[in-house]
Amino acid sequence: MVKVSIIMPVYNASRFLKMSCESVAKQTLKDVELICVDDGSTDDSLEVLNALNEKYDFIKIFSQKNKGSGYARNTGMNKAQGEYIAFLDADDIFIDDDALEKMYFYGSKNDADIVCGNLKRIRQNGDIETNYDFKNTKFAYFNKKDVVLPIEYGIPFAFYRNIFKREFIEEHGIIFPDLIRGQDPIFLANALANTDELYVLRTDLYGYNHSVGGGVNIKVNTYEKKIAYIQHFKNTFDILKDNDFEGPFAAYKREFMDYILFQNNLYDEDIRKAIHEVFSDGINKYFSKEDYGYSYLEMIVNDEEDNDFDTFAEIKEYLIKETLLNDNFIDVNYLREYVKLLEGNEDNIPLLEKTSINKVKEIETEVNEDYEFLSENYESLNDDFNLVKTKYKAERAEKEETIKNEITEEINEKTIEEPQEEENRINKFLKTIKHFHKE
Structure with a gap:
């Protein structure tokens, strides 16, 4: 047997x-x-x-x-x-x-x-x-x-x-x-x-x-895997809660929040989308306002918008851009408003952090878009530059030739009365050519 x-x-x-x-x-x-x-x-x-x-x-x-x-x-x-x-x-x-x-x-x-x-x-x-x-x-x-x-x-x-x-x-x-x-x-x-x-x-x-x-984030690396992983939490919550496993239920809720608030996951749109879909019937069956991470989870599920966070995001964008430009002073009024909003939202730090990273991403996107435009149009821009450069050289050469001819004609038409006068004329010519090259 x-x-x-x-x-x-x-x-x-x-x-x-x-x-x-x-x-x-x-x-x-x-x-x-x-x-x-x-x-x-x-x-x-x-x-x-x-x-x-x-x-x-x-x-x-x-x-x-x-x-x-x-x-x-x-x-x-x-x-x-x-x-x-x-x-x-x-x-x-x-x-x-x-x-x-x-x-x-x-x-x-x-x-x-x-x-x-x-x-x-x-x-x-x-x-x-x-x-x-x-x-x-x-x-x-x-x-x-x-x-x-x-x-x-x-x-x-x-x-x-x-x-x-x-x-x-x-x-x-x-x-x-x-x-x-x-x-x-x-x-x-x-x-x-x-x-x-x-x-x-x-x-x-x-x-x-x-x-x-490897760790969870290595294994859970596609939207399909992420939504399955979020679903497993909800299914496990149901089993533990319905059978009065209070300690394990509380610990597993903490495990869930640790996963979604993990630094690499906090700004993951696939995870946010999966949470919104899996918990579409709400979170209050499993979480209370006293639970760790409740406000962040509630915002995802309910798609809530908050003007404070919009304001915070705008200020954060200004501060980031000013910080990137090292030769500028940061407006103290913006700093005061930033601190005020930060102190008034101690329970929503993940949301404030999200607005920060979103602004960094927006700035990064703007820079990347500019870079991509320049990269895609490099040949065209380079051709235009070379055309302007060639035209400028031709115009400069033509102007140089005109000036030389005018001075030569003037010298030939007049009798040189004294060597010093001739020397002055030559120096004037040289200075004119030197000044033109600087232009």
């Missing part, structure tokens, strides 16, 4: 598959199956899996068109035969060799719906990151065998450090949602909301290869 089914979505991860599969082979629990779902890889992942399948008989391979990791995991769960289900991404590993064995027998003995272990970060070669503080994360670290309430888990991150009873998953219809980003927290939030207790123990099950995927 299969005790644990391990679900592994695979997409273009050929260089990590040997490491991840070997970590399964090292587990002391041998009654396992590793269900690998190739999600339309375009590299040689499938070939590597087939080669590993010849070495390890616990590997089962399935293929599908590219539909995302959540869909691949759902496919794997449908194929699973184990009493419990574990998850392993293709670039990650299991750390403690006896982790699955400890977790399975602890769960089986207590008929547990969910058994929780711990997670650590690893480098791409599989070494553990020693500088990562795995004990102080946004989700709980378990330092002893215990039974805790689901609300004590923390925010629903790192679902893969847990194993789930397959019967429990199927009974409650817990699957990964059809989102291209943010599926994992929704899956785990649903699981936590449908059980009464978590069986936890101190074992390092999961090694997360953080450096491969």
Whole structure:
């Protein structure tokens, strides 16, 4: 009988598959199956899996068109035969060799719906990151065998450090949602909301290869991914709020605000558009005026305009332009008005910051437009310049020749009475030519 089914979505991860599969082979629990779902890889992942399948008989391979990791995991769960289900991404590993064995027998003995272990970060070669503080994360670290309430888990991150009873998953219809980003927290939030207790123990099950995927902003880099990621927050809010997970709900709202107020996201029009669309029915179900970032979020959702911000923007534009022109003094009246508006909007600093960056962008746009015009018309402008230059040279040469001829004629017509007079005439001629060249 299969005790644990391990679900592994695979997409273009050929260089990590040997490491991840070997970590399964090292587990002391041998009654396992590793269900690998190739999600339309375009590299040689499938070939590597087939080669590993010849070495390890616990590997089962399935293929599908590219539909995302959540869909691949759902496919794997449908194929699973184990009493419990574990998850392993293709670039990650299991750390403690006896982790699955400890977790399975602890769960089986207590008929547990969910058994929780711990997670650590690893480098791409599989070494553990020693500088990562795995004990102080946004989700709980378990330092002893215990039974805790689901609300004590923390925010629903790192679902893969847990194993789930397959019967429990199927009974409650817990699957990964059809989102291209943010599926994992929704899956785990649903699981936590449908059980009464978590069986936890101190074992390092999961090694997360953080450096491969990178941070959220690297993964969430298109409008489609951004709106899916914003949608996952709302879906997770609903689960946590409806099941009275007050602490995790508050913490996840903070996670959301940290994401949208992150410096690189604060001025991202795609994120603003996604928020406006996802929360089109309002934010008051989830946020109150006392919540961190409420005014900024309300402005996005309601498309509110504020004259104070318009005035601030105009003043900021003036100050920026005056600052760029180093030889100008800044009008003190503008500075006073700027400070006054700033002091009157302490709760709306993100909005004021946005007006600042928008003005910088507008100035940058103006400069770029001028530069593009000059670049596009360079040849024409250069031709015009050369034409004017040639015409000027011709006119100058003609004028020089006229002056020389006039002086020569005058010299020839008159008798030179004294050498000094002749010398004066020559000097006058030279000065005239020199003065003309200066012009």
